[in-house]
Amino acid sequence: MSSDASKRARQQPRGMPGNSGQFHPKQKPDVPDASTGRVRSPKIRRRLIDDRTAFNAFVESTHRTTGLEPEQIIHDYWLIRALSGIAEALPDNGIFRAGLTDKDKKKGRSEETQPVKGIWAFGGGTSLSSAWKISPRWSEDIDAAIFQTTDSSKASFNTIRRRVTEMVADVVGGKGKTSGSPTIAHTQFTVSEVLDFKVDHVLETLPPEQLVSLGSVTGLIARYSDDPDGLCEEFPELGGFELPVIEPAYIAVNKLDALHRRAATERWAGLGGRFRDMYDLYQISQLQPHADRCRENVSQWWHQMNRGGGPAVDRPDEGYGTSPIFDSGSYAHKMLRNAYNNGIEGIAIGRAPSFEEAFTAAQTLDLP
DSSP states (O other): OOHHHHHHHHOOOEEOTTSSSOOOOOOOOOOBOTTTOOBOOOOOOOOGGGSHHHHHHHHHHHHHHHOOOHHHHHHHHHHHHHHHHHHHHSOGGGEEEOOOOHHHHHTTOOGGGSOEEEEEEEEHHHHHHHTSOOSOBOOOOEEEEEEOOTTOOTTHHHHHHHHHHHHHHHHHOSOOEEEEOSSEEEEEEEEETTEEEEEEEEEEOSOGGGTEEEEEEEOHHHHTSSOHHHHHHHOGGGEEEEEEEEOHHHHHHHHHHHHHHHHHHTOOTTTGGGHHHHHHHHHHHTSHHHHHHHHHHHHHHTTTSOOOSSOOOOOOTTOGGGSGGGOTTSHHHHHHHHHHHHHGGGTBSSOOOOHHHHHHHHHGGGOO
16 A cells, blocks of 8 residues: 555544544534524634635635646535535534423433434545545535434434535525435535535434544645645635544445446446446555455445445345446446546546556455
8 A cells, every 4th residue: 555545544534432433522612593493503604705816716726736627626615615514503423312392301301311313424425535535536416324223213314304404505505405215315406507516315224333433524625725724724614624424435335336236237327427436446445444344344234225226236146346347348337437437537636547447446345
């Protein structure tokens, strides 16, 4: 492993309760929200985008450093700003509890003793880039999971998802449009005529204690500036805030499964767009702790995770590495290769691995 890869591997988010890392709850001032009565931190008053000259200068500087287009950098700014809105209002460690009834209050019960209805965590490729900082690329949407608990009800997923999307709406303006099912939901936010993004939520049933850590999120503008910490301190919507984040190994299993299901069922729609998954899998494979954790747990995780819509497809007996997606003669493989070769230079920061490098490395994450 290269020295850069070793350095990235050491940038591990801190542990959640039950993980090996030391856990420190986030401290938030008790400021009740005027509309809901919920306790939440103060609104960010001054934002970089309020000074268009300074904002454009930072966008141009990030463009020169990363090679990404200015439109992509502005898109990333709004993604990170949306995540900052979640960080502002999210309960500590993403733990949503049942509300206190009048009867509970009369009995002197506190919120800390109420049943846990679900645990929210940030995931997907955007988390690999902005929180784990192991996959240097541009991302276009936000993925998140709501982990079910023994006290969750059928309504818990939608209740938590709705509260989180309200947090996003508070900082990007307007209301999101949601579609989906009882276990998968997509909320579309439109910032302008040329800029929109989705916040996707899935319901997960695996215990989150070993899958979620606290990580510091930083956007492209701050990360590639001369003074990331100072810039985040002055403009918190650029990053430096903490969120619960899903472990890269679990994200890798999810991506392997998504690629395999499309290849095995010949669901070509959307397969080309998943060339990003191959890039992410390559980056995860280069970091020994994450790669080993994926290999050790894939056989346990694959049938318990939320595997999205469409036909159910089992993991191959010999591992995802034997999927048709990794068969160089298959149509799925050729389709993904073409999409990767045509698209990777437009989203990767720095040198991108060739498709052959990427798929060979990704294949090793689940072979006998």
